[in-house]
Amino acid sequence: MREMLERAATALRSRGFEAAVLDTAAEAAEYVLSDMPQGASVAIGGSMTVRQTGLCERLRAQGRRVYWHWEVPPAERPALLHEAMGADVYLCSANALTQGGLIVQIDGNGNRIAGMCYGPQTVYVLIGRNKLVEGGYAQALRRVKEIACPQNARRQGLDTPCTREGRCNAEACASSMCHITAAFERAPGGKRTVAVLIDEDLGY
Numbered sequence: 001m002r003e004m005l006e007r008a009a010t011a012l013r014s015r016g017f018e019a020a021v022l023d024t025a026a027e028a029a030e031y032v033l034s035d036m037p038q039g040a041s042v043a044i045g046g047s048m049t050v051r052q053t054g055l056c057e058r059l060r061a062q063g064r065r066v067y068w069h070w071e072v073p074p075a076e077r078p079a080l081l082h083e084a085m086g087a088d089v090y091l092c093s094a095n096a097l098t099q100g101g102l103i104v105q106i107d108g109n110g111n112r113i114a115g116m117c118y119g120p121q122t123v124y125v126l127i128g129r130n131k132l133v134e135g136g137y138a139q140a141l142r143r144v145k146e147i148a149c150p151q152n153a154r155r156q157g158l159d160t161p162c163t164r165e166g167r168c169n170a171e172a173c174a175s176s177m178c179h180i181t182a183a184f185e186r187a188p189g190g191k192r193t194v195a196v197l198i199d200e201d202l203g204y
């Protein structure tokens with residue numbers, strides 16, 4: 001698996017991303033903490049992977065300002081998401097990564113995609129080995145729809161066709177989480193984006 005991650009890292013670099021390959025979530029957390037600017041404020045996109053690294057708690061222990069909409073009541077989220085775009089650093093995961101270095105995200109309200117494109121000048125995308133797919137965009141999309149979305153829907157208590165039937169049926173999906181799909185073919189311009197590939201299963 002490590003070799004596949006190294007190949008994906010090489011492909012990401014050829015697309016303008018920085019990339020690091022780490023063995024564990026703990027090592028990835030150390031890497032991110034040591035690499036990010038001193039005192040930088042940090043926004044976190046919805047991410048089980050980031051939660052599993054324990055980075056939020058460690059960033060707060062360092063006295064940093066951390067914006068994470070998962071921690072506030074729903075009524076406060078829009079304002080916090082808006083504020084988060086002014087953070088120095090953005091942390092998120094990816095829904096899928098191809099071996100060719102294509103990162104694919106599907107968002108409900110677009111905050112992760114927005115955070116990766118605008119706002120924070122440094123972005124870390126933490127990607128567990130389970131997100132890596134063989135093939136291209138179609139396989140990445142399939143992974144998101146058949147693996148990531150059902151688990152995310154269950155976590156949120158949503159009744160969706162993908163949770164009931166194991167496959168997407170967007171026309172019959174009244175509680176869709178899939179509003180915006182983005183494929184990052186190259187690193188967004190004007191900022192630094194670091195893909196942190198981890199040789200552990202993390203997130204969905």
Ligand code: SF4
Nearest residue numbers: 149162168169173178
């Ligand atoms: S559109 Fe609905 S059914 Fe399809 S993957 Fe998204 S949440 Fe699941």
